[in-house]
Amino acid sequence: MKFNCTNISGANAKLIGIFLMILLVGNTAVLASDSIYFHNPPIVTSIDHYTLSDGLASNNLNNVFVDSKGRMWVNPDVMTARQFRLSFFQFDGTKSIFHELKPDSLSKKRASQTWFIMGEANDGFLYGADRLNKTLFYWHPDNGIQFFIKLEANEKLLNMAPHPEGGVLALTVEILDQSNLGNETYRVTHIKNGIARQVGSIELDFKDDLIPITPKRLEYPFEVTGNIAWFFHQRKGLVKLSVNSGAMELIPWTDFEGIPLIKKNWKDYPNVTFYWNMMGVKKDELLLYLGQQNGFFTLNIHNGLLNQDHRLNELILRENREDYMLKVFFARDNNKNVFISSGYYKLGVSPFEVKDFQALLIDQAGRW
Numbered sequence: 001m002k003f004n005c006t007n008i009s010g011a012n013a014k015l016i017g018i019f020l021m022i023l024l025v026g027n028t029a030v031l032a033s034d035s036i037y038f039h040n041p042p043i044v045t046s047i048d049h050y051t052l053s054d055g056l057a058s059n060n061l062n063n064v065f066v067d068s069k070g071r072m073w074v075n076p077d078v079m080t081a082r083q084f085r086l087s088f089f090q091f092d093g094t095k096s097i098f099h100e101l102k103p104d105s106l107s108k109k110r111a112s113q114t115w116f117i118m119g120e121a122n123d124g125f126l127y128g129a130d131r132l133n134k135t136l137f138y139w140h141p142d143n144g145i146q147f148f149i150k151l152e153a154n155e156k157l158l159n160m161a162p163h164p165e166g167g168v169l170a171l172t173v174e175i176l177d178q179s180n181l182g183n184e185t186y187r188v189t190h191i192k193n194g195i196a197r198q199v200g201s202i203e204l205d206f207k208d209d210l211i212p213i214t215p216k217r218l219e220y221p222f223e224v225t226g227n228i229a230w231f232f233h234q235r236k237g238l239v240k241l242s243v244n245s246g247a248m249e250l251i252p253w254t255d256f257e258g259i260p261l262i263k264k265n266w267k268d269y270p271n272v273t274f275y276w277n278m279m280g281v282k283k284d285e286l287l288l289y290l291g292q293q294n295g296f297f298t299l300n301i302h303n304g305l306l307n308q309d310h311r312l313n314e315l316i317l318r319e320n321r322e323d324y325m326l327k328v329f330f331a332r333d334n335n336k337n338v339f340i341s342s343g344y345y346k347l348g349v350s351p352f353e354v355k356d357f358q359a360l361l362i363d364q365a366g367r368w
Helices: 078-084 310-316
Strands: 020-024 027-031 061-066 072-076 089-091 115-120 126-130 135-139 146-150 155-162 168-174 183-192 195-205 222-225 228-233 237-242 248-252 277-281 285-289 296-300 306-308 324-332 338-346 354-362
Touching: 061 115, 072 078, 072 115, 115 155, 126 155, 135 183, 146 183, 155 222, 155 228, 168 222, 168 228, 183 228, 195 237, 195 248, 222 277, 228 277, 277 324, 285 324, 296 310, 310 354
Parallel strands: none
Antiparallel strands: 020 027, 061 072, 072 089, 115 126, 126 135, 135 146, 155 168, 168 183, 183 195, 222 228, 228 237, 237 248, 277 285, 285 296, 296 306, 324 338, 338 354
16 A cells, blocks of 8 residues: 655654554555544554664655565655655665665766655566656566666656556656647556557647646556556546557546536646546546545546545535645555545645544445
């Protein structure tokens, strides 16, 4: 299960980077705070706190996930990584283990790049990118095999996701002139065994919108459900990609029937991060969070029906929160259980001044 540890820290800043290991009926979740309130709390069999004194390389963390063999992989936060040139590391509960990745193109005399790890592919390879967003890596922690793919000069990595048949899909956008946005190109590339093959591309209008700046944590929503990949085109709609045929299409919000007008909110603009989110739930649904002005929706991936999720909206959305930004984080374990956490962050002050923390778990059948 993977999510941003620093972003769901409690109001007490001293808790940042502290982990709670919660065993949820055989499934492990990693939390960064003990201040989150659970509706219908899960069965908790053990709780362990980890800090620097326990061998953790940093108390300031960005995101964490556990791979298919139970190994925990950790990214330090952006400032820590930059200041100490600290890449991702493995944490076994007693010590932090660093692994050096170094492309052949990098001179032996040059300092190693700092790497951000993003997830695990179905073939056991781990994937991510360098902090400068110029090089992608695909690396197997058991045999040390590593591949590197260099992006073109005008390309920006938005996110990566496992390919259903092994390897990883990389979502990029090509911006030719950032000062004069027009029609720009999204690309999805399949990377496997060191070979990069374009799956599909689509040219879309970026006028009257912001440049999709790569988030510091590479959180631009990108989800694969079956053989279909999904991502947002800014605030204008959903892009759907057939992984098999490579066909891509933009579905504007106005094409969906029976839903309110999707509004833009200046607080949702991705100048630092992307506050909208998506996650595959059940077997045929996509859960969407479209900002605090619009709320939560579910999309049936077979018939294309988009519906408001009134339960989540009632639980999480709050009125009279103009000075607060709602941030919502999704995570999913290997058994397809979904974890959702949210909080209202005070604008213009410390990111740790947070109100209305919520957390819930949803299983494959949709039970909360």
